[in-house]
Amino acid sequence: MxxxxxxxxxxxxxxxxxxxxxIHRGALDVLETTGVRVEHDRALKLFAKNDCxxxxxxxxxxxxxxxVEDCLRKCPSSYLAKARDPKYDLRIGGNTFYFLQGMGMxxxxxxxxxxxxxxxxxxxxxxxxxxxxENMHFAGAYEFYMDRAGIPSCMVMLExxxxxxxxxxxxxxxxxxxxxxxxxxxxAKELGINLQGELGMATPLTFYKEVVDATFSFAEAGFPLSxxxxxTLGAEGPATLAxxxxxxxxxxxxxxxxxxLIKPGIGISIQHGIKPMDMKRGTPRYGAVSKGLTTVMxxxxxxxxxIPSFSTAGFTSNSKKIDFQCGFEKAxxxxxxxxxxxxxxxxxxxxxxxxxxxxxxxxxxxxIAGWIGHFLEGVVVNDERLAINLxxxxxxxxxxxxxREHTRKWWKExxxxxxxxxxxxxxxxxxxxxxxxIDHAKERMEEILATHKPKPLTSGEEQIIEDVLKEARxxxxxxxxxxxxxxxxxxxxxxxx
Amino acid sequence: METExxxxxxxxxxxxxxxxxxxxxRKAVEEKVDPVKALGxxxxxxxxxxxxxxxxxxxxxxxxxxxxxxxxxxxILNEAIKRAGGKKQSLGTVVAGAVFGDxxxxxxxxxxTLLTAAGFEVHMLGVNISAEQFTEAIxxxxxxxxxxxxxxxxxxxEQKRVIDFLKKEGIRDKxxxxxxxxxxxxxxxxxIGADGYDPTAPGAVSLARKLTGKGG
Numbered sequence: 001m002x003x004x005x006x007x008x009x010x011x012x013x014x015x016x017x018x019x020x021x022x023i024h025r026g027a028l029d030v031l032e033t034t035g036v037r038v039e040h041d042r043a044l045k046l047f048a049k050n051d052c053x054x055x056x057x058x059x060x061x062x063x064x065x066x067x068v069e070d071c072l073r074k075c076p077s078s079y080l081a082k083a084r085d086p087k088y089d090l091r092i093g094g095n096t097f098y099f100l101q102g103m104g105m106x107x108x109x110x111x112x113x114x115x116x117x118x119x120x121x122x123x124x125x126x127x128x129x130x131x132x133x134e135n136m137h138f139a140g141a142y143e144f145y146m147d148r149a150g151i152p153s154c155m156v157m158l159e160x161x162x163x164x165x166x167x168x169x170x171x172x173x174x175x176x177x178x179x180x181x182x183x184x185x186x187x188a189k190e191l192g193i194n195l196q197g198e199l200g201m202a203t204p205l206t207f208y209k210e211v212v213d214a215t216f217s218f219a220e221a222g223f224p225l226s227x228x229x230x231x232t233l234g235a236e237g238p239a240t241l242a243x244x245x246x247x248x249x250x251x252x253x254x255x256x257x258x259x260x261l262i263k264p265g266i267g268i269s270i271q272h273g274i275k276p277m278d279m280k281r282g283t284p285r286y287g288a289v290s291k292g293l294t295t296v297m298x299x300x301x302x303x304x305x306x307i308p309s310f311s312t313a314g315f316t317s318n319s320k321k322i323d324f325q326c327g328f329e330k331a332x333x334x335x336x337x338x339x340x341x342x343x344x345x346x347x348x349x350x351x352x353x354x355x356x357x358x359x360x361x362x363x364x365x366x367x368i369a370g371w372i373g374h375f376l377e378g379v380v381v382n383d384e385r386l387a388i389n390l391x392x393x394x395x396x397x398x399x400x401x402x403x404r405e406h407t408r409k410w411w412k413e414x415x416x417x418x419x420x421x422x423x424x425x426x427x428x429x430x431x432x433x434x435x436x437x438i439d440h441a442k443e444r445m446e447e448i449l450a451t452h453k454p455k456p457l458t459s460g461e462e463q464i465i466e467d468v469l470k471e472a473r474x475x476x477x478x479x480x481x482x483x484x485x486x487x488x489x490x491x492x493x494x495x496x497x
Numbered sequence: 498m499e500t501e502x503x504x505x506x507x508x509x510x511x512x513x514x515x516x517x518x519x520x521x522x523r524k525a526v527e528e529k530v531d532p533v534k535a536l537g538x539x540x541x542x543x544x545x546x547x548x549x550x551x552x553x554x555x556x557x558x559x560x561x562x563x564x565x566x567x568x569x570x571x572x573i574l575n576e577a578i579k580r581a582g583g584k585k586q587s588l589g590t591v592v593a594g595a596v597f598g599d600x601x602x603x604x605x606x607x608x609x610t611l612l613t614a615a616g617f618e619v620h621m622l623g624v625n626i627s628a629e630q631f632t633e634a635i636x637x638x639x640x641x642x643x644x645x646x647x648x649x650x651x652x653x654x655e656q657k658r659v660i661d662f663l664k665k666e667g668i669r670d671k672x673x674x675x676x677x678x679x680x681x682x683x684x685x686x687x688x689i690g691a692d693g694y695d696p697t698a699p700g701a702v703s704l705a706r707k708l709t710g711k712g713g
Contacts, residue, residue: 105653105680115684146654147685153654177598177652202600208625210598234558235603279556282607282698283679354680483661 001089004098004137005373011303011341014296020304023242023297027249028065035062036205036254040212046261061254068253071260077306079224079267081138082194085169085455090137092224092269093308097338097376099369100173101130101140102315102350104357106147110438113321115356118145120497123163126349129359129445131168132452135369136348136362139170142184143198144349144357150493154178154481158187158472162465165191169455173198173226176214178481180472185221187468191461194223198271201251203231212258219259224267226310227255229298232277232284241290244274245297256307269344272298273312286316286353287329295333296340303341310344311337320352322361322438331368338372363441363448367418374416385410420444499530503538506570510542513562515569522570525577532577536586539567539574543614550699560699561607564614571613587618589641589709592634592672594622596645596659599652604677607698608644615702617642628655628662635663635672641709644701647678656681657689664690673708677701 015023035053038044038061048054053062078093090098106115107122123145130139141164142157151159157180164172165187173196174184181197188195197218199211218225229248231237237244252270259266274294276285285291295313302309314333319325334345347369349362390406393399401407420440424432433439457465473490476482482490502525509517518539525535546563549555575585593609595601602624609621620638622630635643643663647653656676663669675693676686686694695704 106682106685115682117688146680153658156654200600202602202624206600208600210625211600232603235607236601277557279558280550280553281696282557282604283696355682481658483665 001091002083002087002098002137004090004096005338005376007095007097007338007341007376008378011299012296012336012339013300014293014340015300019242020297020300023245023249023301024304026246027253028068030205030246030250031063031068031254032065033062034205035060036207036251037061038207038212038258039209040207042216043207043212043258047258050261063254063257068257071257072253072305072307074260074264075256075268075305075307076265078308079269080194081171081173081196081224082192083169083171084165084191084193084457084461088137088170090171092267092343093306094343095341096343097373098137098344099135099348099373100138100344100346101136101144101362102346102348102357102365103140103143103354104316104350104352105145105354106356107145108352108356108358110322110358110360110442115352117147117149118357119149120151120163120493123148123160124167125445125449126357126359126362127164127167128452128454129362129448130164130348131170131454132448133348133362133366135366135373137170138344139164139168139172140346141165141168141172142174150489152476152482152486152490154180154476155469155473155490158183158469161187161195162469165465166457166462167454171196176210176217179475181214181217183468183472183475185217185223186471187465188223189221190464190468194221196224196226196269198226198228199255200228200230201255203229203236203251204247205251205254207254207258215255215258216262219263219266222263222266224269225255225259226269226271227252227259228271228273229255230271230273230312232275233290233294234279235277235282237274241274241294241297245294245301248272248274248294248298249301267308269308269310270298270302271310271312271346273315274298283318284353286318287314287325287333292333292336295337295342299337299340299342308343309337309341310346311342312346313337313342315346315350316353317351318353320355322351322358322364326351326361327364327368330365331372334368335372335375338376359445360438360441363420363444364437367420370416370418498528499534502528502530503535506535506538507542507545509570510539510563510566511546513559513566515566518566518570519573522573526573532574532581533583533586536571536574536578539570540616543567547699557607557698561610564610567614568610585618586616588616588706588711589618590638591617591619591642591644591705592622592631592638592640593619593644594626594631594634594646595624596647596652596655597625597627598655599647599678600624601646601648604648604679604698605644605646608646608677608701611698611702612644612705615706617705628659631659632663632666632668635668640672642705643672643674644705645674645676647676648680653678653681653685654689656691660690675701675704675708 081090107118275291317326317329
């Protein structure tokens with residue numbers, strides 16, 4: 001079991017208990033009065049059977065408050081993410097905080113900052129780096145480098161997942177598209193792991209067929225669910241932070257009801273990210289202060305419900321480079337989420353909204369993750385660490401602490417030392433080529449690739465992965481989703497790696 | 498009377514007043530004001546809002562509010578033009594939607610609204626639209642432009658699948674394709690064979706004008 005970080009002090013709050021009550025009551029009112037649109041006959045019948053008011057023609061489900069609160073109580077306060085390597089299993093919930101691998105569609109060239117489709121080798125190397133980073137606890141192989149050279153789009157998520165399982169032993173999560181989740185679930189079950197299901201509802205208040213299908217698939221497999229309530233203020237959601245939180249609460253509670261009706265007691269975490277829209281460009285503004293505030297509000301709600309929180313504040317930046325803006329936008333959002341009781345945080349490696357993923361950035365982000373994690377661990381106050389006798393012994397100057405056993409014993413434990421920041425003194429920095437954090441991260445990546453060995457798959461495990469991939473390839477070929485031309489390129493791409 | 502009606506049409510658009518715009522459009526028809534002239538008043542008002550947007554005095558909610566108020570008046574005036582034997586005024590026909598697997602509607606909704614206000618005839622198919630549905634709509638409406646969006650990294654590659662499907666159906670060259678979405682860029686658009694990409698909704702209007710040869 002991977003420990004992650006533990007928050008050892010009271011969580012940050014930005015609204016009072018009374019204000020939180022008002023948000024919760026408001027969301028119950030929305031669910032009972034307006035309800036949600038659910039484009040899925042099986043789910044509509046399930047809601048109707050459980051005392052919801054269902055308009056089958058309008059596909060509208062109005063959910064009574066008692067059922068919502070009953071389903072909130074059915075959610076376990078924690079659940080297990082089962083990794084391929086058991087030392088990386090995660091217990092998600094309570095005061096524990098884990099960092100997840102981030103996302104980004106393409107590979108980025110660090111000299112030109114231009115992007116292109118990623119190769120098999122680049123995905124593999126990014127996964128080896130992910131396996132090596134000590135502050136990245138949860139891998140997310142499926143959702144970075146979705147633009148893959150030579151791989152048909154219908155197979156990308158599965159090929160990415162397979163690459164993740166081959167080159168990292170860490171826990172994985174999985175999205176859904178064109179039935180790929182069914183193959184992923186089969187692969188995971190045969191490997192004896194689970195995959196947290198990433199489920200995106202549409203805001204406002206709408207569940208399309210595919211997300212409900214995927215909710216059934218993951219829940220029936222007994223895999224934890226992670227419904228997402230992610231939207232922009234003043235566009236998909238209301239402009240005020242209070243109203244947006246009501247809408248988010250209504251959406252996530254509707255998905256919780258659905259999950260608990262399908263499989264009572266299923267583990268659920270809520271993925272959330274409410275951010276403002278750039279009212280000039282119509283694009284989301286990551287790293288905005290209002291995203292920090294809504295993150296804290298939703299974390300407050302989830303702590304009240306004792307349901308794990310999966311925050312996306314700071315998961316990316318609007319910056320197109322690895323630069324000051326990127327670090328600032330990613331770090332501030334993540335920090336407030338961690339301080340306010342988030343349990344999981346998608347973080348490492350992604351920027352330019354969701355355009356690129358970079359293993360170099362993941363190495364730099366690992367230092368931010370370490371900083372935040374060590375902050376969460378807080379301060380230990382006991383006799384040995386108070387060291388009153390020592391302070392009395394050393395006394396005023398010329399006394400100092402460098403020569404003390406207490407210093408030798410404790411300094412490493414009480415300090416966090418980032419691995420890729422520039423800490424050099426100026427003259428040496430000049431002499432050694434003026435290296436910055438990106439240079440240090442590049443060196444660390446080379447070192448990781450030369451030395452780090454993820455736990456290898458057994459031949460049986462490799463066979464399971466290859467068999468499921470083969471089945472999926474045939475399925476998509478039969479469905480006409482891989483043309484002959486694409487197939488030829490695909491096979492050549494696989495052979496050349 | 499005509500001056501009063503034209504002024505009130507303009508006022509309704511700049512005040513984001515859908516009911517007022519529709520009501521003054523009906524009044525224009527009743528009072529036999531030239532509907533082309535009335536449409537011209539609406540266009541002048543939306544241009545005024547567009548100028549404010551360019552100067553950063555007005556913002557997207559203002560642009561969308563004005564566009565929607567214009568949209569509530571234009572069908573009434575277009576109907577009057579048609580009854581009088583004239584031809585409906587349009588810069589071109591657009592089929593729009595978010596690709597299969599993508600349920601994010603706000604971007605493509607903004608693009609559709611602004612394209613309509615600019616004078617395009619837009620058929621917004623909604624979200625989660627398959628390659629087959631796009632193809633059918635392009636044929637049915639004889640579209641000049643296909644506008645596709647995909648917000649997510651996992652759905653952006655679906656845009657390529659739509660383009661490939663259009664090639665297979667033999668209609669790729671009959672339509673200009675513009676793509677957008679948070680996780681893509683111009684390189685990606687080029688690589689999948691689209692004709693254009695713009696990261697913003699107002700930019701998409703200029704792009705559509707350019708693709709149809711109606712100015713950028």
